[in-house]
Amino acid sequence: MARPSPWRYVGRRILSALPVLAGVVVITFVLTRMLPGDPALYYAGQVDSFQAVEEVRHRMGLDRPLPVQFVAYVGDLLHGDLGQSLSTGQSVGREIVQRLPASFELMAVALAVGMALAIPLGVAAATRPGSLLDHACRVTGTAGVSLPTFFTGLVLIYVLYYLLGIAPAPVGRFPSFMRPPPSVTGLLTVDCLLAGDFGKFRVACAQLALPALTMAIFTLAPLMRMTRASMLGVLSSEFVRQARANGMPWPRLLFGTALRNAMLPVVTTMGMIASSMLGANVLVERVFAWPGVGSYALDAMVSLDYAPLQGFVLTMSVLYVLINLLIDVLYGIIDPRVRFEA
């Protein structure tokens, strides 16, 4: 029996996401308009009369009826134009394209570090439940997730930068007095390698280290707990006992058979963490002056800047759909029993 093609499944999933995206467009438009505050008054600044405010409103196109504004917005959207940001004066599409890789790079490294620590620890805790190691894992995990990320970030800056001076200044992705490599992928570390500049690669990694560590600490707990719980279930299942009885070597059994079977819920958790880290890491981004999409959206919201906010929500919705799709495909790879059927 041939397995159904995953591609048809992927295509169907993408098609089914279209109505969701249309809904997102409508809802974000309506919600941004429902934000308290008056952008015309905000952007007019300190003016002498209300007539001046009305003139500003007219220039911003905000005096037109909402349906007219919506039609104009959708029209621009269909042309691939997400509009212009009032608070940075730049095109929203271009800014998101520039900022997304910054968030992605940080998220990817943080997740990799988080997984590299959480999975072995989770496995170790699961093989010795109730041991000292198990308790230690629980305590560190809980501490990591309970401390707000901006606090962890500031503590790391204080100790590693301010006191010890071994971490670089928290000034974003690249220090002021060096030219970043030509942008190819937007991922600074990758661009450095593509340019063959190892000195800059090290600088980029150094800038990345503290924020990534801050975020990794935050992801430790959910990943570790999930690995542990899932592993406990798998280790007590019959097929593991059978394999053990048949004399399968313990490391191969643990990391080959058992871990693979325990990975499904871990991957689900990872997907959720990845999606939220991409857009909701405002605090880490702000503490480390990281030019990501999260702080972009927050700044837009604070300054009643509708276009970037709508662009951000739309981009994030597309990414959520894609990440969820990727997770589903990963399921298929990890667990052959998962079939790509409706």
Added chain:
Amino acid sequence: MHRRDLLRASGLALAAPALAVSGARHAWAQSREDTLLVVVEVGQNSLDPQGLGVNQATLGVTWNIYDRLIGFGVKTLPDGNRTFDFDHLVPELAESWQVASDGASVTFRLRPDAMFHDGSKVTAADVKWSLDRAVSNPGPASQMRAGALEKPEQFVIVDERTIRVDFITRSKLSLPDLAVIQPSVFNSELCKKHATADDPWALNWVKTNAAGGGAYTLESWTPRQETILTRNEAWVSGKKPTFQRIVIREIPSAGSRRALLQRGDADLSFDLPPRDYVDLAKDGRLKVLGVPATNTFQYVGMNTRKPPFDDVLVRQAVAWALPYQEIFDTALQQRGRKLFGGPSALAGTAWPQPFPYATDPDRAKALLAQAGKADGFDTTLAFDLGTASIDEPVALFIQEALAALKIRVAINKLPPGQLRGSIGRREQPFYLFSFGAWFDSPEYFFFLLYDGKLDGPSNGASYANPEVDAAIDTARATTDPATYDAALRAMMTAAMRDVPYVPIVQPFVNVAMRKDVGGFVNMFHRQLDYRPLTRV
């Protein structure tokens, strides 16, 4: 296997920062002396000094990229700080100017050797185009109107190097209004190349491109990250600046900005919370300056159209009940000049000056009883979350102090930046805000904040008093010192008696910098003028 590989990889990632430091430090040292590294919370949202909805940082950066016809002089305050001198205008692009004998116009003579950044000559046509642009667009027009500069016909080219500005009314503010940011002089030929039928003033292009001839040229701008300015070596409109490069790095977290300063990795920051300036001053490694912001006060506003604040007795009761000293010491960390506890009679016509109110609960109780509110009332006190680090403790102190008068205060926190709009719509009965006027002229301050005829967006108390309106008109029009003085006294006395706004402090413009940075001059726009800064 997996686990070992992963652990080894993460170990490498952790070791990387230590390896990288040496390289970064080396590059740093090369241009350190000639470069000023400024850390700010937010950078500019436009490069157009005449743009619509431009933020404070835009004013700061364009101040250095563009020249005006004239500028303000500098005076030294008794405390040794230096600040702009509103009464003393100095040449910038204009090497001289002459007010007509009938006072109906002023004629400017341009420097013969002034050039824009692209090397083209600054002509009277450029000046006219720039001033026309300023009065024709809603962003800058409001500021231009303050100096009675309203129509393009007022700006007349006499010859290539001479331009005349005709006054439609005699206003003392017309000349100083040509020294502020909006009347910056643009390279009109360059701008016109990027103008379109829909956009004759090239608003879209100037938003992201510099077209000036000022002391600094724009080297690069990465929005929300970094702006780099380079000294314009061909600049002739003033003394050549010391710093060859200015790097403005946006660091949103105040804690990180402070750490950068203390480590000596940044040279200067001027937007930290008050608490940090106090700590930095104590710490002693940095130079911390606090200059009272010109013509500005931080106040408690009460809407005179919303009961119970429509009763002047209630407003006076609140003014006698506020816990001024606690607010000043704890919430504001004494970073400001006290505007409470002044003498009962007006002390001259300097503005702002201390109001006679101090904390006197008995007096407040008596006034409330007189107003028929002995049993107190319920109200909400609004503040903006954008300034929460200062305003939240202030609000809590007020809530506590008024509870003693049975005034039950609920606190209303508005999302950052939204209080201004809410005040504009007159929604708030009771709120914390600050107001400042660029012009160091009391009647202008009163015109925007207290004028009932104008009833403008800033007058959140909806204050209207015909006596004050008349005094404002008189003060703006008169040239007779005695009449002027009497008008100022009338409006100030009314402001203290009617207290629609209870001022707490005249806030400081705070700057923290490395000890080797000097030359700071406080400007009306409260942003940095990079031109006079030096490395000592």
